[in-house]
Amino acid sequence: MILLPQTSGVYILVFHLAKATSIAFDRKGTQHSFPPGWYLYVGSACGAGGLKGRLTRHQRHIGDRKRFHWHVDYFREHALLCEIWYGETAHSEFEHHWAKALSDLVGTTVPVPKFGASDCGAQCPSHFFQLPDRPSTATFRAKLASRHLSLKILVEFVAEPRNKNESARGLQDEYLLGRRFLEVRRRSIPESSLEPCKWVSLAKRKPARQLAEQIVKQMKVSFPTLKEAIEFATTVETLVENCRANVLQILFDPHRPQGRKAIMSLSRTSDIRQRYRVNGVIHGLFRSVAPHSDDTVFDTVKYGEVPSRLARARGSLERLLELLSTAGENVLSEGRRLSRLCRLSAQRLDGGLMNRIAPASAVPRYLGKEILMSTLRSEAVQGRTIGKARQALRLTVKNLWDFEEMMRRGLVPTAEELATTRRESEQIQTTARKIECQEHLFVR
Numbered sequence: 001m002i003l004l005p006q007t008s009g010v011y012i013l014v015f016h017l018a019k020a021t022s023i024a025f026d027r028k029g030t031q032h033s034f035p036p037g038w039y040l041y042v043g044s045a046c047g048a049g050g051l052k053g054r055l056t057r058h059q060r061h062i063g064d065r066k067r068f069h070w071h072v073d074y075f076r077e078h079a080l081l082c083e084i085w086y087g088e089t090a091h092s093e094f095e096h097h098w099a100k101a102l103s104d105l106v107g108t109t110v111p112v113p114k115f116g117a118s119d120c121g122a123q124c125p126s127h128f129f130q131l132p133d134r135p136s137t138a139t140f141r142a143k144l145a146s147r148h149l150s151l152k153i154l155v156e157f158v159a160e161p162r163n164k165n166e167s168a169r170g171l172q173d174e175y176l177l178g179r180r181f182l183e184v185r186r187r188s189i190p191e192s193s194l195e196p197c198k199w200v201s202l203a204k205r206k207p208a209r210q211l212a213e214q215i216v217k218q219m220k221v222s223f224p225t226l227k228e229a230i231e232f233a234t235t236v237e238t239l240v241e242n243c244r245a246n247v248l249q250i251l252f253d254p255h256r257p258q259g260r261k262a263i264m265s266l267s268r269t270s271d272i273r274q275r276y277r278v279n280g281v282i283h284g285l286f287r288s289v290a291p292h293s294d295d296t297v298f299d300t301v302k303y304g305e306v307p308s309r310l311a312r313a314r315g316s317l318e319r320l321l322e323l324l325s326t327a328g329e330n331v332l333s334e335g336r337r338l339s340r341l342c343r344l345s346a347q348r349l350d351g352g353l354m355n356r357i358a359p360a361s362a363v364p365r366y367l368g369k370e371i372l373m374s375t376l377r378s379e380a381v382q383g384r385t386i387g388k389a390r391q392a393l394r395l396t397v398k399n400l401w402d403f404e405e406m407m408r409r410g411l412v413p414t415a416e417e418l419a420t421t422r423r424e425s426e427q428i429q430t431t432a433r434k435i436e437c438q439e440h441l442f443v444r
Ligand SMILES: [Zn+2]
Pocket: 095, 096, 099, 117, 120, 121, 122, 123, 124, 126, 127
């Protein structure tokens, strides 16, 4: 499916290694333990078949009757080939220029000296590098430009061979399709005189739409399919940006595929929560990256969520007040206890807003995350009535937990939001007081 030219050129293979792997990388069986991370291999294809022949070969595995020839052939069997960067040129010395440019990127290390460079006559330390983070073509291009090595770099995304799990496959294909568009667009912006913001819209006659239509034709997909893929790829790129860690491996793990819906809903949460879910999946704490109501981490993307949470909390408390009139004794006392905590949370939030101080640093122990989460998860008293009380508390206290971080991030309320917050918080306190004062209405 990849459209590669048959001309000569220079290329970079971008690999990802999910876990530390010991690999014998030559015929003598020389071993090296490669830590997990991103790996880049520089090569040139100047013989028959050109870039197309060489890069097609690199994509194949030993199972495809490939004979090992280069160091990178051994490495390739263990790592995921994610991207191919290439430029068309008849000058093979670009291979060494590219290797030197890569070795100068921040954080680059040489895992094995002279790996892939045993016949290099240009004194490159290696043609194979490790990077802590996903490499960016933009940074690499800038590095080349600073050395006046202007060669147009194209990017292709590699789809690994099909395996049993079609759902992980399908999602990865969708991501690669979307990335193709994003990459073509990224490439087109510097070449045009239009502002980057003009490239966002896919409306008819806009430049981005014209690029999209070229890809639709090239890839033989429909426009709506591409549009969804662009949305999905943008989402995944945000997660990659925020989580860094091997998030791509987690999202497209064939053994434990994540759903599209889970990925999309994760992207709408705060960056801290994204890292929390992704790391949780990496460490086997959760199965899904989908945000869960029990997540205790910071999760306010914009201040507007605060009044909206408070309004929902107020609704739950009002319903609780009605339901309690027919509730049993243990439900009543538990309902009162939770309402009291709601009232104290609302009061604290109010105080924090008034003084613009971070109430989180002064959150008393009984409103602390650890203690309250165990209360909220406890199953001592069950039923719809108590469910309402727990929901109200969860929604109220979350604002308090997030407050300090919100202020730190500059998520401050507008005058209108501030007024709504205070009004809702007052009503929560009034309703909670009513609940706390409820007499035993239940008569045995
Ligand atoms: Zn070299």
